[in-house]
Amino acid sequence: MDLGFYLLQFLTGLAYASTLFLLSVGLSLIFGAMGIVNFAHGSFYMLGAYLFYAFTRGQVEGFWGGLLSVLAAGFVIGALVERLLIRPIYARPEEYQILLTYALLLILEDAVRFFFGAAYRSFPMPEAFSSPLFVLGSPFPSYYLFLIGLAALFALLLWGFLYRTRLGVWIRAATQDREMLEALGVNVPLLYTAIFGLGIALAALGGAALLPLQAATPGMAVDAVISAFIVVVIGGLGSVWGALLGAGLIGLLQAFGILLLPEWAMVFPFGLMALVLLLRPWGLLGRPPAVRT
Amino acid sequence: MRLALLLAALALLGPFMSKYGLKLASEALILGLYAMAFNLLFRQAGLLSFGQAAFFGLGAYAMALLTQKAGWPFLATLPASLLVSALGALIIGFFSIRLTRIYFTMLTLAFAQLLYAIAHKWYAFTGGDNGITDLRPPGLLGESLPFYYLVLLAFALAVIFLAALEGSPFGYALRALRDNRARAEAVGVDGFRHLLLAFVISGGLSGLAGFLQGALQRSVFPDYLFWTRSAEAILSTILGGSGFFLGPAVGASAFLLLRVVVQAKTEYWPFFLGVLLLLMVLFFPRGLTGLALRLIKWPTEVRRGASGG
Amino acid sequence: MALLVAENICRSFQGFMALAGVSLRVEEGSFHALVGPNGAGKTTLFNVITGRLAPDRGRVFFQGQEITGWPTPRVARLGLAVSFQRAQPFVSMTLLEAVALARVGYQGKTFQLFTPLRHLAEVLEEARWALSKVGLDGAAQRRVSELPLGDLKRLDVAMALVARPKLLLLDEPLAGLSRAERRQMVEFIRGLLRQEGVTLLFTEHDTEAVLALADRITVLHQGQVLAEGTPEEIRQNAEVRKAFLGGAA
Numbered sequence: 140m141d142l143g144f145y146l147l148q149f150l151t152g153l154a155y156a157s158t159l160f161l162l163s164v165g166l167s168l169i170f171g172a173m174g175i176v177n178f179a180h181g182s183f184y185m186l187g188a189y190l191f192y193a194f195t196r197g198q199v200e201g202f203w204g205g206l207l208s209v210l211a212a213g214f215v216i217g218a219l220v221e222r223l224l225i226r227p228i229y230a231r232p233e234e235y236q237i238l239l240t241y242a243l244l245l246i247l248e249d250a251v252r253f254f255f256g257a258a259y260r261s262f263p264m265p266e267a268f269s270s271p272l273f274v275l276g277s278p279f280p281s282y283y284l285f286l287i288g289l290a291a292l293f294a295l296l297l298w299g300f301l302y303r304t305r306l307g308v309w310i311r312a313a314t315q316d317r318e319m320l321e322a323l324g325v326n327v328p329l330l331y332t333a334i335f336g337l338g339i340a341l342a343a344l345g346g347a348a349l350l351p352l353q354a355a356t357p358g359m360a361v362d363a364v365i366s367a368f369i370v371v372v373i374g375g376l377g378s379v380w381g382a383l384l385g386a387g388l389i390g391l392l393q394a395f396g397i398l399l400l401p402e403w404a405m406v407f408p409f410g411l412m413a414l415v416l417l418l419r420p421w422g423l424l425g426r427p428p429a430v431r432t
Numbered sequence: 433m434r435l436a437l438l439l440a441a442l443a444l445l446g447p448f449m450s451k452y453g454l455k456l457a458s459e460a461l462i463l464g465l466y467a468m469a470f471n472l473l474f475r476q477a478g479l480l481s482f483g484q485a486a487f488f489g490l491g492a493y494a495m496a497l498l499t500q501k502a503g504w505p506f507l508a509t510l511p512a513s514l515l516v517s518a519l520g521a522l523i524i525g526f527f528s529i530r531l532t533r534i535y536f537t538m539l540t541l542a543f544a545q546l547l548y549a550i551a552h553k554w555y556a557f558t559g560g561d562n563g564i565t566d567l568r569p570p571g572l573l574g575e576s577l578p579f580y581y582l583v584l585l586a587f588a589l590a591v592i593f594l595a596a597l598e599g600s601p602f603g604y605a606l607r608a609l610r611d612n613r614a615r616a617e618a619v620g621v622d623g624f625r626h627l628l629l630a631f632v633i634s635g636g637l638s639g640l641a642g643f644l645q646g647a648l649q650r651s652v653f654p655d656y657l658f659w660t661r662s663a664e665a666i667l668s669t670i671l672g673g674s675g676f677f678l679g680p681a682v683g684a685s686a687f688l689l690l691r692v693v694v695q696a697k698t699e700y701w702p703f704f705l706g707v708l709l710l711l712m713v714l715f716f717p718r719g720l721t722g723l724a725l726r727l728i729k730w731p732t733e734v735r736r737g738a739s740g741g
Numbered sequence: 742m743a744l745l746v747a748e749n750i751c752r753s754f755q756g757f758m759a760l761a762g763v764s765l766r767v768e769e770g771s772f773h774a775l776v777g778p779n780g781a782g783k784t785t786l787f788n789v790i791t792g793r794l795a796p797d798r799g800r801v802f803f804q805g806q807e808i809t810g811w812p813t814p815r816v817a818r819l820g821l822a823v824s825f826q827r828a829q830p831f832v833s834m835t836l837l838e839a840v841a842l843a844r845v846g847y848q849g850k851t852f853q854l855f856t857p858l859r860h861l862a863e864v865l866e867e868a869r870w871a872l873s874k875v876g877l878d879g880a881a882q883r884r885v886s887e888l889p890l891g892d893l894k895r896l897d898v899a900m901a902l903v904a905r906p907k908l909l910l911l912d913e914p915l916a917g918l919s920r921a922e923r924r925q926m927v928e929f930i931r932g933l934l935r936q937e938g939v940t941l942l943f944t945e946h947d948t949e950a951v952l953a954l955a956d957r958i959t960v961l962h963q964g965q966v967l968a969e970g971t972p973e974e975i976r977q978n979a980e981v982r983k984a985f986l987g988g989a990a
Contacts, residue, residue, distance in 0.1 A: 176534050178482075178541075227714060234480045237537055238670065239713050241482070245663065245706025253700060361659055365545050368538040376534070402553065409546055413527055416539075420531045596855050604834070604842040604858055605851040611831040618791065618825070619900060620817035620846035629852070 143277040148394045154283035156390025157290030161345030162363055163370040164297065164382040165338025171314035171377025172334050175225065175236055179243035180342055181364030187213055187343025188355035189251055192260045202265045202351075209347040210340050217339025221332045244360060252357045259354035268351075282351060289348055293341065294383055301379065310334055314377050369408045373415045375425020384424055435595065435678075439588045446580055454576040455648070456692070460685045461587045462644045467668035467680030468594060469637035475674050476603060477630045478610030479533060483540030484638045484665045486524060486547045487517040489657030491639025492646035493551065496564040506569045510643060517639020518632050520547075525631035529624060541659060548657035563653035567646060583644055590637055595677065597633075606630055638665075660702060667705055670712050673719025682721055743802075744769040744908050744940050745821075750789055750799035759785040760796070761964040767908070767957075772934070772941045774951045777961035783944040784826070786961070787912055790942075791823050792816040804907070818849045822906035826913040826944075828897040830885045836896055837881040840868035840903050847904035871903035872896075874933055891922050902933075909934065911943040915950055927953055952976070960984075 166180045187209050194208045195201030220243070228236055268285055271278035301307035309330055312320050321327050346355070346363075370389055374381025389408050396404040421427045442457075449457060466488060473479040491513040498504040498512055528539040551558045558564070572578045597603045605626050608616035613623055646652040655661065664687065665680075672683020694704050716723060745767040752760040760782045767773045775783050788794040790801055792813040800809045808816055817823070831839045844864045845851050859865070872878040875895040880888070888896065894917065901909055914930065915923045927950050934941055945951050951958065951972070958975045960967040968978045975981055 170534075176538065224710070224714075231717070233534070234474070234478075235713050235717065237480060237534075238666070238709060241663070241666070242706045242709035242713065245660075245702045245709065247706075249700045249703030249706070253703070361545065365542045368542055372535065372538065405549055405553075406546065409542070412539075412542075416527050416530055420535075596857070599857040599859065600855060601842070601845045601851045601853045601858050601861070604838065605846065607833050608831045608839075608842050608846075611833055612829045614793070614813075615825065615829050615831070615900075616846070617813040618817055618823045619843040619904070620814045620849060621842075621851055622812070622814040626851065 147277045147279055148398065149391065150279060150283055150287070152391035152394030153387070154286045154390070155393055156386040156388075157286040158345045158349045159366060159370055159390055160290045160383055160386035161293060161341050161348070163367040163374075163386055164294075164379055165341045166364075166367045167371045167374070167377055167379060167382045168310070169335055169338040170371070172310055173313070173331050174233070175335075176233075176240070177338070178237060178240040178364060179247060179360075180240075180338075180367055181362070182244050182247035182360040183213065183217065183339045184342040184346040184363045184367075185251060185355065185357070185360040186216070186247060187346030188350045188359070189255055189260060189346075190343065191347035191350050192255070192262060192355060195262070197260075197262060199263045199265050206344065206347055210344045213340035213343030214336040216336075216343075218332045218336035220339070221335035225335070226328065226331070244364070248357050248360055251360075255355075255357075257357060259356055260350075261354040262350040264351045286348060289344075290386075293344075297379060306330075306333070366408070369412045371422070372412050373423060375422025377426070378422065378424045381422050381424035385422075435591065439584070439591075442584055443581070446577055446584075449580075451576045454580045456688065458576075458580050458583045458648055459645070460688050461583045461681075462641050462648065463664065463668055463684035463688060464681035465587050465590050465644075466638055466641035467665045467672070467684045468591065468678075469634045469641065470665035471669045471674055471680045472594060472597070472634045472637070473630060474669060476598065476606045476610070477627055479529075479627065479631070480537045481540045481631075481634070482537055482659065482662050482666070483524065483542075483544030484634070485657050485659060485661035486540075486544035487521055487635035487638035488642035488645070488661060488665075489547065489551065489652075489654075490520045490635075491517040491642030492652045492656045493558065493564070493642075494639070495643045495646050496567055496652040497558075499567060500564055506573065506647070510640075513639050513643040514636050517642065518636040520639075521632045521635025522628070525628045525635070529627045529631060541662070544657060544662060545659055548654055548659070551654040551657050558654070561654065563651055565651040567650050567652065569647050573647075579648065583648075586640060586644060590640065591678075591681075594637075598677070602626070602629070663702075663705065667709055669719075670709060671719055673721035673723075675718060676721045679719055679721045683719060686720055742769050743767065744804060745790070745942065746802040747786070747790060748800045748802070750786065750801070751797045752785055752789060752794060753797060758964050760789070762799070763961065763964070763966055764799075765959055765966075767940060767942050769907075769940055770938060771956040772930075772943070772954050774955035774958045775942065775944045775961060776946075776951055776958060777967070780963075781961040782964045783961055784912065787823070787910060787944065790816075791821065791910065814846075817847060817904070820847075820904065820907040821910065822847070822901035822904040822908070823910045824894075824897045824901040824912065824914065826916055828890075828893040830888070830893055830896060832884075832886045834885055835882050836872060836877060836885060836888070836899075837865070837868055839885055839896065840871050840899050841865055843900040844868055844871075844903045847906075867903055867905075871899040874902060875899045875929070891918060894918065894926075905937075906939060908940045908942065911941065913944055913946065915945060915947050923947065923950065930954060 162184050166177055169175055169177050190212055191205045191209045195205040224239060228239055264282060268282040270281065272281045272284065273279065301311055309320060309325055313330060317327065370382060370385035373388060374385030388411065392407050392411055393404060396407040415423065470481065470484050473481050494513040494516040495509040498509040499506055524540065524543045528536045552560055568574050569579065573582060605616065605621045608621060609623050609626060617623055642656060668684040668687045669680040671686055672681065673679035691701065695701050712719065743766045747763065747765040750760050750763045763782065763786055775786065777783055785794065789796045792811050792815065795810045800807060802808065803819060803821055834842065838858065841858055841864050844867050869878060869881065872881055875898055877892060877895055877899060885896065915926055918926060931954060955972055957970065958972055959969045960975060960981050962984050967984060968975055968981050
């Protein structure tokens with residue numbers, strides 16, 4: 140097999156990793172800053188795909204507008220969910236917070252089925268990306284490049300946001316020491332709403348961006364949240380860079396795993412996760428607990 | 433003991449129930465057993481598992497595969513079911529219990545879905561989506577009433593076992609770990625090993641439930657391993673009230689009743705489930721049992737208040 | 742005979758050197774105090790000894806046996822009991838149950854699934870004994886969640902005592918106690934532990950208490966041993982005085 144083939148697989152893996160990154164980084168941020176494990180995270184990813192379909196009515200002209208709309212809608216929906224459902228139970232034991240997001244998972248799954256039916260919803264490939272690029276002589280779907288670019292763009296934007304803006308600094312501070320933030324007079328509840336909205340918006344965007352490649356189904360929510368979990372377990376819960384690294388590793392693992400053992404490729408991410416759990420349980424870029432528990 | 437009375441009452445009711453009633457009662461007991469296995473982890477150990485379906489399904493498949501493919505007699509597959517599900521719990525627990533409770537919940541969900549995917553794909557072994565059908569327990573057990581007594585017996589033994597566990601040093605150790613893990617370890621309680629054993633016990637009991645369900649339904653499908661099956665245990669427990677020993681069993685009965693009613697009217701049962709769970713979490717964390725107890729105490733409180741108590 | 746020996750313990754956290762080569766010898770039957778300002782490394786050293794933390798370098802020996810890096814439960818079952826600075830009890834239990842559980846834990850017998858705890862006569866007896874020694878036997882049937890803070894501390898000590906430990910580690914036993922309670926606790930420690938022949942290693946900020954109780958004092962400063970000796974020696978040590986301008990010395 141020639142180099143071109145391997146490069147193709149590599150880029151395919153990166154493309155897959157790109158959607159994984161958009162999906163997972165929100166989960167990691169939300170947990171890192173707020174301590175909430177959002178079991179409905181994959182559901183918002185799914186919702187993003189369906190909303191994209193709904194906003195554009197499946198018409199390819201709406202592609203760019205649709206993506207932007209989904210990003211905005213995701214933020215609004217996330218903020219509303221946080222404000223109405225999650226904020227009331229901050230004081231409760233974390234099990235109940237988890238159960239609440241689990242309830243959301245159940246609700247959203249059926250809600251989508253109700254509004255869109257159980258049939259697959261797909262989206263045509265935009266004209267701009269319909270012709271393949273040629274990389275070292277092999278044809279390469281240019282949409283993959285778009286995905287990689289999208290993820291890179293948002294990774295960069297996120298970096299700039301978290302490290303260069305005041306709001307971003309607060310968010311990072313929230314992952315380290317929540318009490319100090321309150322002492323400094325920051326409106327923490329509002330910050331939480333913003334963080335949750337941001338995380339959901341990114342997940343929704345990820346789902347929407349995937350639609351031209353893969354049809355949306357109601358069942359994709361659970362698979363998505365599990366993939367996101369695997370990514371953040373590997374990368375480290377609470378670490379944005381961990382999400383990037385984890386997504387990259389899983390993406391590449393899948394792309395090359397399919398070559399070796401196509402039937403069992405789905406087990407590989409679990410294998411990698413198990414390995415990380417054995418050797419470095421807090422994730423590759425996570426912070427080890429201060430005291431051994 | 434009140435428990436013995438309850439079990440005796442259930443036993444005596446048997447001959448008076450119709451075939452449908454017996455089926456429903458059996459299913460309620462099985463779900464109750466499954467939910468109590470979940471609650472062992474949730475209430476005693478403080479572990480929230482979203483993957484109990486893995487062991488439920490393992491128990492069911494062990495029975496189905498051994499009877500159908502290996503020709504084993506039905507009752508002989510019971511220890512095998514227990515063993516397989518306990519072993520599954522040992523492996524999954526080994527990875528999941530290593531860190532904080534949040535990881536644990538995530539991982540149980542993930543591993544259970546993995547098992548589902550495997551069962552779904554491995555057509556040659558599990559029959560994939562077609563499942564394994566035509567499983568009829570032989571002889572007397574194929575009849576509704578004797579099978580009901582089998583289920584009741586299993587439920588009784590499990591409940592007695594769990595009750596004994598609660599008052600044992602092991603039960604106290606689990607609660608100590610839940611209340612304050614560091615302090616428990618400082619008095620010599622090895623957190624990982626105790627939690628793992630609890631997980632294995634819970635897995636085994638879930639497998640028992642799966643074994644019985646498979647026999648009741650006369651078929652086993654990959655959906656025995658699907659995450660919504662894990663949700664049934666969780667919902668029954670929350671519905672009934674996790675803080676009470678028999679709460680999950682009470683919740684299971686209510687859950688089944690609800691399902692029968694709702695599924696007759698709509699296909700959006702998961703939506704309803706989700707809304708129910710949402711309401712329970714937000715407004716009724718102590719479940720139906722807690723609500724009932726509060727209602728029972730209410731008249732006495734009102735009376736006391738009126739007299740200036 | 743040295744009951745506990747810590748050799749050249751080093752431990753850092755993300756670049757911050759909490760312990761930089763600390764050595765300690767606790768002689769059997771002695772009361773050994775570990776003092777120093779906040780951040781000196783006292784709690785970190787305790788955590789290394791008890792197994793909550795593994796040292797980056799160095800070794801720990803208990804009764805001649807190396808226990809470096811051993812997990813906490815294993816260390817506890819050897820007869821090394823700890824009482825924490827912030828008592829964090831088992832809120833779901835009664836006092837008697839909590840102490841009884843501690844006893845079973847130290848014995849390593851917590852894997853019994855079928856015998857009710859309340860039927861283990863020997864365990865309950867020991868638990869009642871420990872509670873009576875700290876003056877809480879009257880409250881044995883009360884829920885831990887109902888106890889006031891001062892009593893929680895005593896309960897915590899009872900949970901350590903019930904192990905009949907050879908070595909008892911007390912992390913700031915007087916923290917959060919009123920003046921009267923402090924005097925009681927000092928008396929208790931002096932009286933009881935001498936009586937039972939328990940070796941004690943404790944950390945404390947209260948200078949008075951330290952000087953009253955300790956046979957030997959180790960002074961930690963910025964992760965290193967500044968001085969070590971009898972209370973008299975420490976009191977007159979110029980370096981210690983310098984480091985604690987009007988503080989502990």
